[in-house]
Amino acid sequence: ADVKKIAVIAGDGIGPEVVAEAEKVLKRTEELFGYQFETEHALFGGIAIDEKGTPLPEETLKVCQSADAVLLGAVGGPKWDNNSKELRPETGLLGIRKALGLFSNIRPAFIFDCLKEASTLKPEVLEGTDLIVVRELTGGIYFGEKFRRETANGQEAVDTCAYNVNEIERIARQAFEIARTRRKKLASVDKANVLETSRLWREVVIRVSADYPDVELEHVLVDNCAMQLLRRPSSFDVIVTENMFGDILSDEAAMLTGSIGMLASASLGEGSFGLYEPVHGSAPDIAGQGISNPIATILSVALMFRLTFGYHEAADSIERAVAEVLDAGHRTGDIAVDKSKAIGTIAMGQLIVDAM
């Protein structure tokens, strides 16, 4: 039988709780659809620092490398915030992206009908918002040379932002491919009026666009994009941008949907391998109380089914189950209007499994 290997990284904070519910969904998928999954757990982030002295242990990387996909909960927390760079969970995140060649981060941001009111934007502005931010994930200022030096004006810190043609071309192609399966609109975001990397970015995107005449391309400056996301969110289809701008804009886009506890993300490389994780963080303030929302992590499994395994029917089943449970009025505390009626993490997971 075709057994799919999934590396499971529970991580820190609410990570273990939400991942546990996602694993129940995996199990239920086996029963319902006859697929087979082999999961292997690995330490990563803060817990790996505590137990192994490094956020990304060798073994964890090996487990991921021998898997077909990775499911990640969340990493980080105040406990490790003041550690030196090598002993910080974020360093593990950057390391795993680079080591696994995950150059593309896909972040769908859309509105759950029944949660429209959760957004701080007016419902009529949000209406129809359904966009994907495609963020370059292994280049730019995140991975360029960094150092300090002494100057006449005191110590100076330097970060370097670099992009080469190949890096830009592969992410641009991926964004065009995704746009082609959707509303066929691509907004490429840069700061070409100031940055050399952005000018190269724009040149390459324009060159690649010749292969996608069916996709309408617009160039948007990053400052303007931050505004337009607020003014006309529903007019965007696919947004492609470099690492740092993508970090900022994908969070802005997620927040404006009002559904940040519900959004999944995928980090992809060449081929079908991918790392899947909820957009929300480790929420250390509510960890261990059994009240966190497992939906984003469960939907990350659905995204894995679609993008890595091609199990579309199973993905449909999960997404429908989530919609059904929400439509029936069930809410975890983060999305409940009446907090006194909120249900817990396990109850929510069970309802979704039952509805599949």
Add this chain to the structure above:
Amino acid sequence: ADVKKIAVIAGDGIGPEVVAEAEKVLKRTEELFGYQFETEHALFGGIAIDEKGTPLPEETLKVCQSADAVLLGAVGGPKWDNNSKELRPETGLLGIRKALGLFSNIRPAFIFDCLKEASTLKPEVLEGTDLIVVRELTGGIYFGEKFRRETANGQEAVDTCAYNVNEIERIARQAFEIARTRRKKLASVDKANVLETSRLWREVVIRVSADYPDVELEHVLVDNCAMQLLRRPSSFDVIVTENMFGDILSDEAAMLTGSIGMLASASLGEGSFGLYEPVHGSAPDIAGQGISNPIATILSVALMFRLTFGYHEAADSIERAVAEVLDAGHRTGDIAVDKSKAIGTIAMGQLIVDAM
């Protein structure tokens, strides 16, 4: 008599129209308060490219340098968008900031009560929003070394982001000083979990904060700030950040108020000299039709009175006049609910002058 010299740069697009109304306000201030202004016009931006072959002519710089303050309309437009770097309006903007030593950009973003509905955010979320973004303006990736080189992966473009202790310290002090005159809360925005410049930024801000024990300091990561501006805009008082992050966040903050046609900005250096301009751009699509909104430029004059000249009474008079005219229901097209009742640029300017 104490004659204040003001360099007036009308610029491109709607720039000349809105600046003309602001000049009427200067004139009225002379009559009402006995002050004396000497204005000198200078070419800058696209029009300077057309007439002088450079966005920032020597003479313009001289006019600015011998003035006490600069009033700028707006620059840029599609006509010059595909020019080479040296012949672009933006290059003039970056050049004038550097040449005049304007290291700090002050962008107040607040809600005009009668325009609350213009925002895409819910009124109850916006309620009480009144913040200032203090953006470092002459450092960082905007001014670092930029170049291209050939690599095995095709051409590579490089931008360098650098900050030294002095640059960070002077902007931090200014932000703390401003916070001290307000609600005494400062949010310093960085990406210290990834960038070396951000780690130095945070170190220096923390050191400077020892001199401002009365100001409450929080550190916010830039991606989180992009979210929190949407989630809880009214909780921010003063935000201080580096050049690129400030470009993005100040535009997001301006847009969420829904009053972008109304917001003024100041760019300051050491001493009292400053350059004042509306936050909105040159709006080439409506230029020359006499329908643009002069309020942001008029309020830029009020900001100049406060920050450069200390003419607080005159500034009060302008701000009160604007509020009165708006309260009486007068609107330009950009802020009118009923567009058929919109008045033009000159009519709006005249109403404000009359109300002073």
